[in-house]
Amino acid sequence: MRTILWLKLRLLKRDYMILVILTAMALLLTGIFGGSMIGKYQPSILVVSEESSLESDRFFELMQTSETFQFEWADQADAIMRVESDEVMAALILPVGFGMDLKSGIAPSISFFQSKDALELMELKNWVRAMVFRMQSDQRMVHFSVENFQGDELGVKVLAEADTHWANKVPVLVHTTTKTTGFFDFYDIKIHYMVGFLLFFSTFSIVFTMADLLQEKKQFTWNRQMISPITKKKILAGNILYSWCLGFMQALVLVGVGGFLFDIDWKAPLAVLLVLGMYILAIAGLGMLITGFVRTLEQLSAITPVILVSFAMLGGCMWPLEIISNPILLFAANLTPHKWALQAVERIVMFDAPIETIGFPILILGTMSLVFFILGLWRFHKHAIS
Amino acid sequence: MNLVEIQGVKKHFGEIHAVDGIDMHVKKGEILGLLGPNGAGKSTTISMIATLLEPTNGTILFMGESIQTNPKRIQEVLGFVPQEIALYPTLTGKENLQFWGRVYGLRSSKLKERISEISQVIGLEERLKDRVDTYSGGMKRRLNIGVALLHKPAFIIMDEPTVGIDPQSRSFILDTVRELRDQGSTVLYTTHYIEEVESLCDRIYIMDHGKIIAEGTKESLTEMIDASEVIRLSVEAVDPMLITTLQELKFVEKAVVEANSIFLTVKENGNHYQSIMNALKESGTELKGMDIQKPSLETVFLHLTGRGLRD
Ligand SMILES: Nc1ncnc2c1ncn2[C@@H]1O[C@H](COP(=O)(O)OP(=O)(O)O)[C@@H](O)[C@H]1O
Numbered sequence A: 001m002r003t004i005l006w007l008k009l010r011l012l013k014r015d016y017m018i019l020v021i022l023t024a025m026a027l028l029l030t031g032i033f034g035g036s037m038i039g040k041y042q043p044s045i046l047v048v049s050e051e052s053s054l055e056s057d058r059f060f061e062l063m064q065t066s067e068t069f070q071f072e073w074a075d076q077a078d079a080i081m082r083v084e085s086d087e088v089m090a091a092l093i094l095p096v097g098f099g100m101d102l103k104s105g106i107a108p109s110i111s112f113f114q115s116k117d118a119l120e121l122m123e124l125k126n127w128v129r130a131m132v133f134r135m136q137s138d139q140r141m142v143h144f145s146v147e148n149f150q151g152d153e154l155g156v157k158v159l160a161e162a163d164t165h166w167a168n169k170v171p172v173l174v175h176t177t178t179k180t181t182g183f184f185d186f187y188d189i190k191i192h193y194m195v196g197f198l199l200f201f202s203t204f205s206i207v208f209t210m211a212d213l214l215q216e217k218k219q220f221t222w223n224r225q226m227i228s229p230i231t232k233k234k235i236l237a238g239n240i241l242y243s244w245c246l247g248f249m250q251a252l253v254l255v256g257v258g259g260f261l262f263d264i265d266w267k268a269p270l271a272v273l274l275v276l277g278m279y280i281l282a283i284a285g286l287g288m289l290i291t292g293f294v295r296t297l298e299q300l301s302a303i304t305p306v307i308l309v310s311f312a313m314l315g316g317c318m319w320p321l322e323i324i325s326n327p328i329l330l331f332a333a334n335l336t337p338h339k340w341a342l343q344a345v346e347r348i349v350m351f352d353a354p355i356e357t358i359g360f361p362i363l364i365l366g367t368m369s370l371v372f373f374i375l376g377l378w379r380f381h382k383h384a385i386s
Numbered sequence B: 001m002n003l004v005e006i007q008g009v010k011k012h013f014g015e016i017h018a019v020d021g022i023d024m025h026v027k028k029g030e031i032l033g034l035l036g037p038n039g040a041g042k043s044t045t046i047s048m049i050a051t052l053l054e055p056t057n058g059t060i061l062f063m064g065e066s067i068q069t070n071p072k073r074i075q076e077v078l079g080f081v082p083q084e085i086a087l088y089p090t091l092t093g094k095e096n097l098q099f100w101g102r103v104y105g106l107r108s109s110k111l112k113e114r115i116s117e118i119s120q121v122i123g124l125e126e127r128l129k130d131r132v133d134t135y136s137g138g139m140k141r142r143l144n145i146g147v148a149l150l151h152k153p154a155f156i157i158m159d160e161p162t163v164g165i166d167p168q169s170r171s172f173i174l175d176t177v178r179e180l181r182d183q184g185s186t187v188l189y190t191t192h193y194i195e196e197v198e199s200l201c202d203r204i205y206i207m208d209h210g211k212i213i214a215e216g217t218k219e220s221l222t223e224m225i226d227a228s229e230v231i232r233l234s235v236e237a238v239d240p241m242l243i244t245t246l247q248e249l250k251f252v253e254k255a256v257v258e259a260n261s262i263f264l265t266v267k268e269n270g271n272h273y274q275s276i277m278n279a280l281k282e283s284g285t286e287l288k289g290m291d292i293q294k295p296s297l298e299t300v301f302l303h304l305t306g307r308g309l310r311d
């Protein structure tokens, strides 16, 4: 195994630049993709009011308590233009009589102006509905109090009272959001995307270092190694070890530089590296297995992105698994190393989970590595076909 | 005891019977030639001896022990020169020698010593620090041989080591093989060049279509043809009727066609000229030339297979 490492380091000396470039790319792409994903999470919504009333101001105030959206006043022409150019996701238009309708207990009609359908618009509509409902309830209460006790001051007082009552409560809970609110309280979507994309982009260089084995087959040095007294097991283990070392160095850079660049507090960096170490081993095993199934570098280059992207998607690197409900997809996620690594790192970084809770994901990653290695041993024939 | 004993070995790749039941043995200290045209099954045979391929059938013994149950035994003492250049092109000649030496357990001063000896043998001392991809074809071939000799192998297998090489490098390689034998190594040499086995090998197997079709020393093989000469007729075009007529002549052992030549193996000395000319005249074939050859391995091969060795 030492001999194989000796060889690999000599070969690395000849083209280490590729590795440097791949690492830099991983950082860059994580920045770009992770960043753009986060940006999407506070879409801007414009509010246009055709009247100027106490009620419309209050509506705007209430809307602004949303954590998902940002609201901004605009006039009608401006709103239409900015929605059409996709600068903002949607605009809400409060018609003339909005305040009167509310006061007289009639459901006000609010128009939505949007250029395309998006999942977030559902949430927006729910939010609007909830806030309108809240205003209606408040209004009813005010009416009731004022009619019974007289006096304008009292009305204002009751309204203030009602506000304290409502504070920090969403008057109407939409079923789908209730399911996840608790989770999203802790959940830091930024860390999720950063870690997810780091896990995803770092797989490429690991798989491609395993692909050196194809080069060995092509130049027949593989055959020559196979008839030497070194066993196949040791040769493949040497190759994995080498991939692992490079992958781990890359992980050190990503954790160090990535943490600094993207402002992530790793909480327990050693535990994070432990998880990453096991993850890299599993990916190296996966790389070896893929390499065992293809015949040429061209085939490998064609199939690797497909496999790595699907694994990353299934494993939750692209979007959190918590938003997925399809049981088949959730089951498939368990078969990817990505899911377990992501889960363990998130537990450490977001939830301050005790280190013991990452034991299980690490065990799974270890088992995966072993299975990949055994399958790879079986796939790698001694005799490379010329 | 024979160094290597091959018994009833077959290797099938699906429908292709690359090696189709062969018996062979290698004696200690000899240069054994394995001669056959391209696709005969030579590389497949030696790949099995070298533990690279598993036989579909049969057994291979190395020093009396099956190489399948104990592959390490042969692996440690085998120097294998593959048909293809199997080197790291981006590494220097020296780094290649270092790596393959390490693979066979050589380290530090011992490794250094062997590298300087071997680079002398293969005549690459001057170029050791250069990358292999800057070498000429002949230099690569020589380095390909050199890396197989680092650990002083007792048994050396060479698979067509002189293909596509300049004449100078070629005679250099042949001399090296003789030297290795003289130092006590056993060599199994594979080739489709008859001159090479003729000048080099102590014993020869001739292989065709996955089978051993003849075995012996050069002398015993040529004696096999029960005739003293081969007459070659050069003609414009070969008429199949003519061949039949010639074959029916009682002194003709065998008539073989290769391109525009007809090779007649004739049984005894004497003047057969008239009968041959009559047969030619009968079929209206114009004779362009004729010569008489003493039997050689080439004629042995023609005799056995009905084909020439060169395609
Ligand atoms: N890995 C393989 N798969 C399929 N056919 C093969 C393989 N290796 C060799 N062959 C076939 O077996 C036959 C013998 O090949 P080989 O042993 O290389 O012949 P030689 O070395 O005498 O030229 C050829 O027909 C070749 O195409």
Ligand SMILES: [Mg+2]
Pocket (backbone or CB within 6 Å): B039, B042, B043, B044, B083, B159, B160
């Ligand atoms: Mg061959």
